[in-house]
Amino acid sequence: MSAPLLTVENLSVAFGARRVVRNLSFKLYPGETLALVGESGSGKSVSALSALRLLPPGGHNPEGRIILDGTDVLQSEEAALRRLRGGVAGMVFQEPMTSLNPLHGIGRQVAEAVTLHRPLSGAALREQVTKKLREAGLPRAAERLGAFPHQLSGGQRQRVMIAMALANDPKLLIADEPTTALDVTIQAQILELLAGLKRRTGMAMLLITHDLGIVRRHADRVVVMKDGEAVEQGDTATIFAAPRHHYTRMLLATQPRGRPAPVPPEAPEVMRGEDIRVHFPIRRGLFRRTVGHVKAVDGVSLAVREGETLGLVGESGSGKTTLGLALLRLERSTGAIRFEGEDIQGWSQSALRPLRRRMQIVFQDPYGSLSPRLSAGEIIGEGLEVHEPGLGRAGREAAVAQALEEVGLDPAMAQRYPHEFSGGQRQRIAIARALVLKPRLLVLDEPTSALDVSVQAQVVDLLRDLQARHRLAYLFISHDLRVVRAMSHRIMVLKDGKVVEEGEAGRLTEAPAHPYTRALMAAAFELATVRA
Template identity: 80%
Template sequence: MTLLTVENLSVAFRGKRVVEGVSFAVEKGETVALVGESGSGKSVTALSCLRLLPTAGANPAGRIMLDGTDVLAAPDAELRRLRGGVAGMVFQEPMTSLNPLHSVERQVSEAITLHQPLAGAALRARVIELLRRAGFPKAEDRLGAYPHQLSGGQRQRVMIAAALANDPKLLIADEPTTALDVTIQAQILELLERLKRELGMALLLITHDLNIVKKHADRVVVMKDGRAVEQGKVAEVFASPQHDYTRMLLATEPRGAPAPVADAAPEVMRGDAIQVRFPIRRGLLRRVVAEVRAVDGVTVGVREGETVGLVGESGSGKTTLGLALLRLEESRGAIRFEDRDIQGLARSDLRPLRRRMQIVFQDPFGALSPRMSVGEIVGEGLAVHEPGLTRQQRAATVATALEEVGLQPEMAERYPHEFSGGQRQRIAIARALVLKPRFLVLDEPTSALDVSVQAQVVDLLRGLQEKHRLAYLFISHDLRVVRAMAHRIIVLKDGKVVEEGAAADVVAAPREAYTRALMAAAFDLRAETAPGLRI
């Protein structure tokens, strides 16, 4: 039985056509994947299926039938029934999709109560059940948490829980495993497979990860420049792609290795026995009843020209450790930067050092101010650390930084929303590099990027490191990218170091069962389930 039919869909924004002549169908219980590079029209096509495009400027044409209803002609009341009741939607970029003023409990509750008359204890129980189904650990302890208090993976699972609130017949998932480590990806995708079997649910999966498509989709639609250039059964398309673009996608992934570290390279950043703890508060008076040991006694050192890869499941403490080393998160333990103790420095004493230790945040769209031009974003640090520069000197320095990351200087006049995901990531890197740092924390710098752009960003970062002898702490859930970037790898679990060593050794011959399971999930090997591994 056909659940969703898309016929000759075309979408234009203010006269510019972004999707043209796309047709495909999704059968009950089937998984269909839309793949293609950023800007290929995947997300616009998915949003059109529930008529979620902005009414101002958007002009969808064609025919979309969902569960027997003509979506493009449906009245508002019928659309409300379809949205959430018949089809759930998991949006890309969870930090911008979740309401920053609403708790986890309220976000999921709203998705339930729009279609079900639940309240009180029954509603809370349903929220906890959904969060657990979506792989959210200790859900009952985090109901009062807000999006900024969650890891990227936890935020994504809140959105998945909300999308599954009413047991939809179709789940439209736009990059549902973006920024999740490989084991949580496996958990989420296994959850979706189980729901498909139990509910007869169909899945329209939008992703740039071809490994996910290969393992979990029945059919694939390849999109380029708003058109469907190839489609068919996954096994047939992957084995014998007919279109040049499909062949390019299948052949592209980050390759190579970083330049070797000089034997005499000094240590730039070091943390010894770092601990970060967060209190758990309950009750009317918000008393502390327990604590989360986000980082528990971790020691790490990074030398000039070296990349240390930090891997582990979402919530393992990777990002928290990076923030602690930069003194952006309160911590215990010794921190030395350029052989100077910075743990006890006051904010005023720390400020002059900030330019030499920078961070590239996860989710570049959320990290770049939409109200500032690219030139203002990149030059903001110069205004703080080099106030003596004239406007012309600052503009010249910004132009140099943009050129160094592969962007044109004239792009300084444009705004973040005018760029693709890969370009926004380059802007974020330029903002860090313009101050000529020695140490960079790179927090998931390739997450949410399609494979061809990932390879470009990896080549860019390796080239910049070799040119400037930068020290990188590279945080990523994508072990294929880590293998191409890192000299050494540290594996974290529950805030503690499970294993560390040379990158080649950890990838090829991991000692611990937990690390072996991570590598198996990442490189499509026969998985070995480690104690405590949630897959």
């Protein structure tokens, strides 16, 4: 066997007094895929960041030994690290919206990754940038070089991150949840793309994920992490066929199950949208004239009742999130929007403000929606200060503690800041922030996308329990159809801004009528079969 491309020996990382990685050791060889798996907070991402010394300064210096392509990472000067970062090892970060510069077009950002290591310019640079975006599966790549990150869907932003990581054909790709924001059909395309690149170039991959179906199909070896330690490691087939550690067995056995409680026939309607349309202008030329429109949502009608969950599914860019924002009057739209029987489409923002506590949202990107300057307790309690100013500090703190407990976090964590939590823990804080106001309608935009399978199941159970107790109406937006099936009473399938199929959740998942729905279900439940 050839020499290892990456060697990690006795790696330990502490955040202040808390040790988050303990004596981790593994080797990664050229052409191999090694997966780091474990629950949120197990130390997977911290270990990957340490491989390129990307942890923030100040008490986070890793100890141990890391050798990448013959270079001692922990002892290297900045010049040597710059050669490694992007040139030898590319990285796809977990949260593309916070990793991409909101002020620059995506073409410029990919070009920057290229020119740091290659002397390209002009037409040659543009061709290389377009090629990498196409390889990453971005549709109409040549036309979108000037697009800004906020103009792309979550899945499209993730593909831009992959293009940047692959810009210089690295020997190693560190992929931190590379398909978290992608729907099931695009997941398969991206993973096949990475597998093809690995076969052609001999590239190695360090894959960090909580999706065990991906691990089983794409990893050669697995390291299972819990509380910062490797509890088990070995080749993938052996780990899945005969796991030795009880924690590994628990991970393999866990997935969202069950169905929501039935909706009473007399349940009142909470939200209704009629012929909702959201069209974004396409402007070109020196004078930025409108030459067309992107029809993000194109004539969608829906209704959701008290205690009911309506699941919105479809590929990235199908209009799911835009529709949810439009219904909350957070995106300009046309069509009628009725909340609790009143048409709110023409209301001013000041008139809408009292309604905001009764219609809440959990955003797709938990890190981007949490202020880094506020503690978790302040983030969760901020809405109470606005909508219940007479509650008082003690009352707010009690409500925040209860909300943290409801989402499975220790109330003592209220004093910590967002950067001190894992991606999954940040998502739970975002859920707690919405739930603390006890809304009538909750729009859940990919609420489990950053969570590992065991926490997914816990959050699904939590949301169903809260719905049954408080008769909440949910608009549940997700690309994870296993979670949608476990959560939803009805499912609506969107494609290119239009509804292609709608129906009761059990019927639609078991006997879809539309070819597009059949393709989605086949991809989703093929993955579920692999996991089982």
